[in-house]
Amino acid sequence: MHRGKGMKFVGDSRIPAVRKPNVPKDxxxxxxxxxxxxxxxLLKEWMVGAVFLVGYLCLTVAHPSPLExxxxxxxxxxxxxxxxxxxxxxxxxxxxxxxGPYNVIGAFVIPGLAFGGLLLxxxxxxxxxxxxxxxxxxxxxxLLALAATIFLTWESVIHHxxxxxxxxxxxxxxxxxxxxxxxYKIFADQKNGCINCxxxxxxxxxxxxxxxxxxxKPEEIKKIAHEGKGAMPPNMFKGTDEELDKMAEFISNxx
Amino acid sequence: MLNKIYDWVxxxxxxxxxxxxxxxxxxxxxxxxxxHFSAFVYCFGGLTFFVTVIQILSGMFLTMYxxxxxxxxxxxxxxxxxxxxxxxxxxxxxxxxxxLVIVMIFLHTLRVFFQGAYKKPRELNWVVGxxxxxxxxxxxFTGYLLPWDMKALFATKVGIQIAASTPFIGExxxxxxxxxxxxxxxxxxxxxxxxxxxxxxxxLLGLMAAHFIMIRRQGISGPL
Numbered sequence: 001m002h003r004g005k006g007m008k009f010v011g012d013s014r015i016p017a018v019r020k021p022n023v024p025k026d027x028x029x030x031x032x033x034x035x036x037x038x039x040x041x042l043l044k045e046w047m048v049g050a051v052f053l054v055g056y057l058c059l060t061v062a063h064p065s066p067l068e069x070x071x072x073x074x075x076x077x078x079x080x081x082x083x084x085x086x087x088x089x090x091x092x093x094x095x096x097x098x099x100g101p102y103n104v105i106g107a108f109v110i111p112g113l114a115f116g117g118l119l120l121x122x123x124x125x126x127x128x129x130x131x132x133x134x135x136x137x138x139x140x141x142x143l144l145a146l147a148a149t150i151f152l153t154w155e156s157v158i159h160h161x162x163x164x165x166x167x168x169x170x171x172x173x174x175x176x177x178x179x180x181x182x183x184y185k186i187f188a189d190q191k192n193g194c195i196n197c198x199x200x201x202x203x204x205x206x207x208x209x210x211x212x213x214x215x216x217k218p219e220e221i222k223k224i225a226h227e228g229k230g231a232m233p234p235n236m237f238k239g240t241d242e243e244l245d246k247m248a249e250f251i252s253n254x255x
Numbered sequence: 256m257l258n259k260i261y262d263w264v265x266x267x268x269x270x271x272x273x274x275x276x277x278x279x280x281x282x283x284x285x286x287x288x289x290x291h292f293s294a295f296v297y298c299f300g301g302l303t304f305f306v307t308v309i310q311i312l313s314g315m316f317l318t319m320y321x322x323x324x325x326x327x328x329x330x331x332x333x334x335x336x337x338x339x340x341x342x343x344x345x346x347x348x349x350x351x352x353x354x355l356v357i358v359m360i361f362l363h364t365l366r367v368f369f370q371g372a373y374k375k376p377r378e379l380n381w382v383v384g385x386x387x388x389x390x391x392x393x394x395x396f397t398g399y400l401l402p403w404d405m406k407a408l409f410a411t412k413v414g415i416q417i418a419a420s421t422p423f424i425g426e427x428x429x430x431x432x433x434x435x436x437x438x439x440x441x442x443x444x445x446x447x448x449x450x451x452x453x454x455x456x457x458x459l460l461g462l463m464a465a466h467f468i469m470i471r472r473q474g475i476s477g478p479l
Contacts, residue, residue, distance in 0.1 A: 030283035030477055030478065031284065032290065034281035034283050035289075036279075036282070037279070037280050038279055041282040044287075044288075044289060048288075048302070049302070049305050052305065053305075056348070057348075060348050060350075060351050061344070061347070063347075063351070065350030067402055068406050070330075071325070071404055071405055071407060072405065072408075080409030080412065081406065082399070083396075083410075084354070090413075103420050107420055108420075108422070115389070119382060119386075120382075121368065122374060122377070122378035122381050123378065125374075126374075128374070130371030130479055135371060139369065142368055142369070169405045169406055
């Protein structure tokens with residue numbers, strides 16, 4: 001087919017002066033049976049697409065997309081994690097010679113070499129061979145990069161505390177209560193220190209769980225205040241038993 | 256009737272070559288899974304395109320509810336997720352599509368790499384394809400901030416810190432992304448929204464057009 005320089009058009013239009021007949025492209029260089037793209041092959045592609053779509057929708061219905069509580073820039077205890085496909089880059093920055101003073105190596109040199117190599121692959125691997133076995137260097141480097149990516153992602157996943165991550169991002173219900181309540185005043189008293197970890201709205205934080213809607217009886221709350229629970233040390237409450245009664249009553253009634 | 260309309264348009268615009276490039280061509284045997292089941296590896300590129308189309312459509316519907324400011328962003332996503340009919344499905348498809356498109360583009364890249372299909376004369380198409388991969392990662396990064404929940408904010412802070420450690424131009428890159436030297440806040444959210452919804456999709460569409468035109472120009476690579 002005639003292309004490019006020397007083509008003649010009608011007047012100043014782009015209509016070629018010589019109209020070419022519609023001859024399909026010659027695929028004789030490929031062996032075997034060819035198939036018309038339209039509509040035969042496209043129909044098969046649509047069937048593959050439909051099967052894929054069913055799987056995709058099942059995934060969507062089975063796992064609703066996550067939404068954590070609204071961003072709070074003051075919560076400095078939050079441990080962030082990027083989306084899973086950035087985990088290998090994130091993990092790389094945790095190694096000694098890829099972080100701190102060597103940050104440039106972990107953040108730019110190594111990813112730059114890897115992605116730069118990927119981008120320029122056709123200009124690095126220039127031989128005429130196409131079979132992977134006959135291009136040992138190209139195949140070897142790709143397998144190495146693949147193994148490194150999978151390894152780094154895996155390391156990142158197993159070293160992340162997924163339960164803590166889920167807890168720290170949970171949407172907590174705000175409780176409706178009166179801040180002039182005597183129980184709240186005892187809770188907020190700096191002497192007892194409850195408010196430092198459980199927050200001024202009793203909704204908890206990075207260091208402590210929410211106290212809203214615990215479903216605990218006052219006796220159980222008093223026990224925790226005396227004996228501690230999980231990361232909470234014993235005898236945190238410094239007030240009198242009478243004050244503890246009031247506060248336990250107050251927390252127990254939060255919904 | 257349809258033929259007459261076609262002929263009328265074709266006479267003026269000469270659309271037959273265009274139609275031939277898009278649809279009227281033969282598919283060789285070695286890429287057809289009906290003949291060789293192992294040829295399913297050739298589906299990954301098409302499925303990447305399929306998920307991309309779903310991402311564009313679901314994204315267009317999400318912007319009908321989403322409000323890109325720090326007071327309302329989270330509220331609007333929460334409303335969309337819990338109140339709007341099928342909002343959960345549309346957001347879910349966009350969320351999972353973001354992962355699926357990375358998986359598919361990754362498999363497609365591996366197929367092309369291990370088959371050596373990027374060799375002469377297809378070097379430029381490979382370069383454009385890798386650029387599409389980078390744009391996809393950029394879309395994933397900017398989209399992560401938009402719901403304005405805890406992980407969005409803090410993951411973006413980390414990302415911007417990494418960008419700020421770029422040698423020589425780190426500070427400028429940081430301000431370009433965050434809109435402020437110190438704060439990741441209102442400016443950052445609108446910038447990421449603009450990048451996610453306008454800049455990167457525009458680049459993506461241009462690159463995809465180049466990718467497909469080159470495929471039609473060069474045809475698919477032969478069997479190994």
